[in-house]
Each structure stands twice: as C-alpha cells, then as structure tokens.
Amino acid sequence: MDLLERRLRQFGATHVVLTGLPLPHRPVNKLILRISWPDLRNDGYLLGLESGDAVLTRCLAARRSFVIRGGLVIDDDSEGTGRPNRIGPSELIDAAGSAATVVAIPIHDLHPFQGCIVIAGPAIELTAVERMALEYYCVAAFKRLQVTGRINGGRPGDLSERERRVLELTAIGKTASEIAELLEISQRTVHAHLQNASEKLNASNKTHTVVEALRYGQIAI
Template identity: 50%
Template structure:
C-alpha cells in the first residue's frame, strides 16, 4: 500500500512526466505492486466502434497458453462493461460463467481477482484501468490511492493530447441536451420550446442519437446514453 509520502511522490512524477510512456509506467508499476499479473489501460469505445485506438497499454497474456502474447481484445468483451456498475474502484472474482463470455476473464482463469478502476474526470469520455491476478492486495486504502493515481494519469494524458474527451461516434452537444431533457420526461414539444428549435429537429436529434447508440427505441436510446456516459441525470 502507498503511504501519503509515496503517493505524493508518484503524483509529482506523473505531473512532471515528459512522455505518455512514463505516465503509463508509473500507473502500471503501482498495479504490479498490488500483485497484478495482467494490466489493461483503455478507453471504452462507443457502440459499433473498435477499441484499438483507445487502448493505452495492454499486458494481458492468456495464462492457459503459456505464452506472453496478449489476448485478442474485442470492443464487445463483457469484461469491459464491468466498470460501468460503479464510479469507484471495485473488485471482481472471475467465475466459470464469466470466462464463457469474456476473453479477458478467460485469460486470467477462474478464481482470479480483477480490479476495475473507472476514470471519472474526463466526462463524457469513459476510460478504465483493469488489472488482474490470483492474489491481489485490495484493501480500501489501496483502491483509493489507485483511484487518485488513475485520475491523475489520465488528466496528464489529456493535457499531453494523448486522449481527448470526444470519442469517435460520440453524441453531439445538442443530441446530448435533447436526450437529457427526454430523460427528465420532457416531450418533443417541450424540448423544442426550451431549445428554441422545431419538433422535427428534436426528432432528428433523437433519431441520430439512436443510430449512434445502436438503440431500438427512445427509452433504449436514453439508457444507452447513460451507460456510455453521454448524458448525466
């Protein structure tokens, strides 16, 4: 566990880092300190988009193969959505059922622990740090320190232009506003009046958002917008 002085030193190193690699090295080294054998630092893609350009670092070998080669990462891997359940760091124990639906979880094996740390400072961009191992040290103080380091690392990466708040396929500002008002129960007529636009334009924004979020109806569009961090209520 990092004490206050060590955490301060690590944060200063991140703040003064001259390269993204150093920022990621600091973050990874602290994940290794708690026993992580697998590390993934990545943004979460929007629906129907690939994840490749959002991955900052992956050290996730398949323990079953006995090689050091990273698993093939899919944007639809169910493990990537574990972090959406909370805005705080959490711990997940891998089950046999998890392994059937996730290459990432299958690669670390049943009974392994996964720590999921969401990035909370880059809304509407969503990013997560995942690490896994069979004997992680995951007390509350350690998780809190990792949250602080993770937010600091991504803030630095944003300052360096390595990550931006806008993901490919993200909703426009006006689409997000229309969906936020829809989530609060406003009708198309009321939204049109509030935003000083026509009802036809309101429906167009809803339709565009639905396509981007791969949603089937208005309610589903709102749910997906919430899930992908595009709106807040």
C-alpha cells in the same frame, strides 16, 4: 503512463490494461492506451480486446472498483447485492489464468469519455483502504493523461452537442414542442436528433435512448 504501470505492478499486477470503453457497435482496440496482458494459455500476449468482454461491460455500469476471483465478482457496487455473482465470458480473465485475481477500476470522471484500468495477478491482495487509494490514483492519472493530450475526450460514435442537448431536455420531461421552442429549431429537427441519437446508441425507443445516453456518459442530469 510508464509511471502508472510501475505503480500498478507494485500491487502485484502481472497483467495490465488501460483502455477507453467503446460505444455500441464500436471497436475497442482504437481506445486501448496500453495492454500488457500475457496469455497464459499459449505463452503469448493478448494484442487486443473484444468490445463485449464481460469485464469491460461491467465497468460501464460500475462506479467503484470490483474484484474477480474464480470467475466471481466480489464487492461490485453496480448490482448492490453484496454477494459474489458470476461474470460472463472474458478473454481477459481466461488469459490471466484461474489463479489470478482481477481488479477493475472504472473511470467515469472525464465526461463524456469513459475508461477503465484492469490488472491481474496471482499475488494481488488489496485491503478496502488500498483499493480506494488505487481508485483515486488511477482517476488522477487518467485526468493527467487527458490534460497532456494522451486521452482524447471523444470516442467514435459520440453524440453531437445538439443531440446531447435534446436528450438532456428529454430526460427532464420536455416535449418535442417545448424543446423546439427552447432551442429555436423545428419539431422535425428535434425528432431527427432523437432518431440519430437512438441509432448511435442502438436504442429501441426514446426512453431507451435516454437510458443509454446516461449509461455511456453522453449526458448528465
């Protein structure tokens, strides 16, 4: 992790955070791997993060790195517009100061774990090639951290294996009756798994539950 931080600082980062992304209604602080984020508003340091920080929220949807300057998101593949768009409230951005460029690298390659690396600094200037190289390096570093046991593949609020399987079958159009037959369980148990998954993901109906399970990396189809 020290090596990764040193590498990030070579790109001009004065602020660095490595963290997992939380599931709904779950705190993020237990998922933080490293945070070195000077708060330029009061000569201190951020000691934690809010789950709803706009940078973390956008990392859930983005599959490629994105850049934030002056409160505007640039090169964000999650919306596909190709135009800068304003980001929501973020302590990370506010603490780094208006002169800082913020670069966020989402990590979605450690299923079902999701994480991100966020750096900031007034001197960060990355070409498209450098950003791609940085993405590759960060993913490889997180995979290494997982292999060495520094990253736990699970997160508080993760679905159980059976809940995931029921949702995967739901996502491909199987009915409760068909799922019950395939898994050799009762339809009542199928509905119980769907209800439990819905509550964990703060979803309002079956379709919403499937969408949220995909968004939070709980299932893959």
